[in-house]
Amino acid sequence: MTTELESVADFRERARIWLRDNMPTAPSTELKPDSDEAWQRARQLQRILFDGGFAGICYPAEYGGRGLTPAHQRAFNKESAGYEMPLLLNVPTLSICAATLAELGTDEQKRAHLPAVLKGDEVLVQFLSEPNGGSDLAGLTTRAERDGERWILNGSKIWSSGAYAADYGLCLARTNWDVPKHRGLTLFIVPVHAPGVTVQRIKQVTGSTEFCQEFFDDVALPADAVLGEVDAGWEAASRLLNHERAALGGTSPYISGHTVHMGAETISLVQVAKATGQWEDSRVREDIGEARAMRVVRDQLIAHVTKSIMSGALPPAAGSITRLFSAETEWMQTDMRVRIAGSVAATQAPGDPVNSEKIGLDYLFRNAWSLAGGSTEMARNIISERVLGMPREYAADRDVPFNQVKRGR
Ligand SMILES: Cc1cc2nc3c(=O)[nH]c(=O)nc-3n(C[C@H](O)[C@H](O)[C@H](O)COP(=O)(O)OP(=O)(O)OC[C@H]3O[C@@H](n4cnc5c(N)ncnc54)[C@H](O)[C@@H]3O)c2cc1C
Known part of the structure; x- marks a missing residue:
């Protein structure tokens, strides 16, 4: 049996009244985005949205979302202008990491993380870029090695926005050095507070300490920490990067609230x-x-x-x-x-x-x-x-087993 979706107009009207009655109006001065208070506040606001039935509008209902369309989300975003919203959770938690989990996760992984994210109980971040460079993502050297059923993670990630306030990071690591660089990667769900993970904050020229560098020293991960397939991390990361571009470019259906992409x-x-x-x-x-x-x-x-x-x-x-x-x-x-x-x-x-x-x-x-x-x-x-289908940029290391690629000095 299929249940009919609420029309966008009815939903918008319901959202308008609910927002008026339940969400605080936007404060004149914002909390500093790299403060603990800002994250606590975002988690609280997300919980209010969840309890009111307005969190995860485009996420599937079986994982705590509302199962509605991007048009419903857009209508909600328009109505939410002027209200205090948990915008800090949009990128990367809701629009990138949770979106990737919803696409690639097993049923257990989705049940474990998505409702918690939508309630504001879990913050997810991305562990992709490395000190050697972020553009050549497939050339990364953080490694995960099998140890029986477990994986042991070693290496370092950098420029991770908000990692100090997070619960889990989606981490791309090398699991096979005998194949070309794109074919030996695996995406893992890494608990930020696991033994062996050290998070250091980086101070920017603006004074903000939002960015972090992480060090992984023999971090033990269970087999079910793998998101997607082992050694198919490039495919998983490509999905994640599509969500990232959508989030940054304004086309993501998982961004909630009135943002710069809506003329703000x-x-x-x-x-x-x-x-x-x-x-x-x-x-x-x-x-x-x-x-x-x-x-x-x-x-x-x-x-x-x-x-x-x-x-x-x-x-x-x-x-x-x-x-x-x-x-x-x-x-x-x-x-x-x-x-x-x-x-x-x-x-x-x-x-x-x-x-x-x-x-x-x-x-x-x-x-x-x-x-x-x-x-x-x-x-x-x-x-x-x-x-546009133009020829691919030349890369000397594309088809060479990664352990034979000459790397930096
Ligand atoms: C606000 C912000 C938030 C971020 N959040 C995260 C995060 O949460 N997690 C995370 O993992 N990373 C994050 N990053 C890091 C970001 O992904 C990297 O900065 C980005 O991928 C570029 O990598 P890089 O800084 O190492 O520069 P490099 O890769 O060293 O590149 C340096 C310069 O060379 C250019 N270049 C490199 N290769 C090519 C090429 N093939 N063709 C043309 N030009 C090229 C680049 O465009 C750039 O201008 C964040 C960065 C910013 C600014």
Whole structure:
């Protein structure tokens, strides 16, 4: 028997009333995203969504979700503007890690993790990049070796967002050194608090300590820590990376809340222009118009690419198109805010009318937009090779057993 889905319009109306009655309005100052309070608050808010029946809107009902469509999620996201939402849990927990688990996990793995994630009890992160480089992901050297039924993990990962606040990390490790690099990898679900895991926080130029480096010293993992198949970790990671591009590019159906991909600006350019007395300046107005046009095009592109991936007209790798365009849009917004704010973006004058500290910090962090989720150069490679069908980039190590590949110095 098939039960009929609630219409998007009815769902939206129900969400509107529920949000009004249950969710706090967005506070004027946000908690620092790298603080324990911010994570505790996100977990609490996620629990409120879960209890109200608005968590995991596109996740299957048997694993704690609502089994609804991306259109329902989009409707909810629009209604949630102005409310305090657990946005910290969107990336990578909900939109990347849990999405990969839902696709590749065994029934036991899904039952063990998905309801806990949707209730806010579990935070998941990604252990992919390594100190030797993140773009050549398949060239990683963190190793997992069999020890009877168990696996023993050794190595190091880096740039893991939010790992200090997490419960599990999806970790790509080398399990076979006798085959070419893409064929000897396995994806593991690693408990962040397991003996042998050390998490160190990294301080960025912005002062944030959101990034971490992990060291794995003889970490023992049970056989059921493998996500997907042994030595088929590249296929698993490719699924994960598709979710990552979708999350960063705005096409993920698992992102909940009003985000920059829905036209939200962290600080409005109009507000900055008015506060600095430049609203009547035609040059400034031109800039604001150009930035607005980019956001409109980005939103249209997201809608078009999402629809095309869902219908099969474009491959999932097309998420790289919106991933690239979103990065370009964010760069432009950030640069324009600094241009309009002028020196105040660097000085944070007393009585500051434009939140100049945030403008300055956003500017320092702007390179992250072209690295997070794979760099924009790699996105261009993916678009040319996997969307446009152009020849693959040459790689000397592609078909060579990994133990024969010459590696760094
Ligand atoms: C905000 C943010 C969050 C992140 N979160 C995580 C996380 O949670 N987990 C995680 O594992 N990693 C995370 N990362 C790391 C991210 O995935 C890497 O920064 C990214 O993959 C690039 O790797 P890299 O920094 O080692 O640069 P490298 O791979 O060393 O590349 C350096 C430069 O060379 C360019 N380049 C490299 N190879 C090529 C090529 N073949 N063609 C053209 N150009 C190339 C790159 O584009 C880049 O500009 C995060 C990064 C940021 C900024």
